Each structure stands twice: as structure tokens, then as C-alpha cells.
Amino acid sequence: MKIERLSQDKIRIFLTFDDLLERGIQKDDMWREIPKVHELFSEMMDQAYSELGFDASGPLAVEVFALPAQGMVVIVTRGKAESQHNEHTDPDEDSDEDVYEMEVTLEQSDVLMYAFRDFEDVISVSNHLFSAGLSEDGRLYNYKGNWILAFDPAGTEPAKTHAVIALLAEYGDATSVTKAVLEEYGKVIISAGAVREICTHFKP
Structure with a gap:
């Protein structure tokens, strides 16, 4: 997994097919809402924070590109966070869960x-x-x-x-x-x- 900063609010993550297989994820799984994909995304955001200081709080636009015989590129763009975070803290909410507001775009690239x-x-x-x-x-x-x-x-x-x-x-x-x-x-x-x-x- 390689992570690169494109701008202050945008990063690019390159996942090889080996990265996906190690986590038990098939290429087609990236198109589905399943826990393993959410875990992978949380791992990517943790790594982005530790390597680049990229804070993934607030709304995120996520673009996923599938590349032939190479892997996948995930581009994450951070939107402007709302200043109403306190309203979202619910004592019944599972605090162990990382919740990201994501708008995901999936594209298959044959290039x-x-x-x-x-x-x-x-x-x-x-x-x-x-x-x-x-x-x-x-x-x-x-x-x-x-x-x-x-x-x-x-x-x-x-x-x-x-x-x-x-x-x-x-x-x-x-x-x-x-x-x-x-x-x-x-x-x-x-x-x-x-x-x-x-x-x-x-x-x-």
C-alpha cells in the first residue's frame, strides 16, 4: 500500500492485488458495502494519518479506480468539516467504530x-x-x-x-x-x- 499526498485535502492510495488478497478482499468486493472493505478503508486512513498527518474527519469524497493487471487507486478528497460535531456524539453509539461520511465513486479503468x-x-x-x-x-x-x-x-x-x-x-x-x-x-x-x-x- 503506497500513500501519496496530492494537495492539502487530497491523497492517493495505491493498492496492489496482493494488498487486497492479504485482507481476503477480491477486486469486485471494492464495489460492495461489506465490513472487510470498511476495515480496509479504516486501515488506509490510519496509515494516511501516521504517514502524512492527513486527518480524515468530516465528509470525504472517495474515488476508486481499478487498473488492469496492477491494482487499484483510491483518491480521497477531504471536504469542509461541519462545525456541529458535538451534536453527533451519541452515548449509545459504538465509540470503537470509525465512522466516515463517504461519497464513493467507482470507476473501472482499462488504461x-x-x-x-x-x-x-x-x-x-x-x-x-x-x-x-x-x-x-x-x-x-x-x-x-x-x-x-x-x-x-x-x-x-x-x-x-x-x-x-x-x-x-x-x-x-x-x-x-x-x-x-x-x-x-x-x-x-x-x-x-x-x-x-x-x-x-x-x-x-
């Missing part, structure tokens, strides 16, 4: 995102993808000192998608960054046909 520290690795993987006939497409971003290749595998046969993932994983690392974050905080280097463009201008 493949891989980060590379060196541009040489981007050149190498692009040439492999191109020569193997796996892809000519993709978008290239620069974000926090890393190069990020993003692919939309919609309509691609699963075997081909797995082959693309295998090559990307050989040279880079699956990243928890979402397309929305990249477009807001990163820099678009090549907006379409990145693999073809890179292979045209660079040789490994």
Missing part, C-alpha cells in the same frame, strides 16, 4: 500505465512493441521525473494485451497514477501514436 526512469528504456520497449506488431499507439507523459507510457487496450484481444503488459513490465514498473492526475499534474509529450513516433526518431 495500461507503466513508468520508466530512463528514456532509453522507453525507446527499447517501444521498438520491441513495434517490431513485434503489438502496438504503434500509446501516449507518452513526463511526470515527477519519470516517463510514463499509457495504452488503451480496448478492442485488443486479451493475448495481445498480456504480451504488451509483459514487455512493459520487463522495462518499467506499473504505476498508480491515473489518466486524470497525469493530465492535471504531468506533461503530455506525445498525445497519440507514441510508439510509432518514438521508433521513427529513436533507435535502441
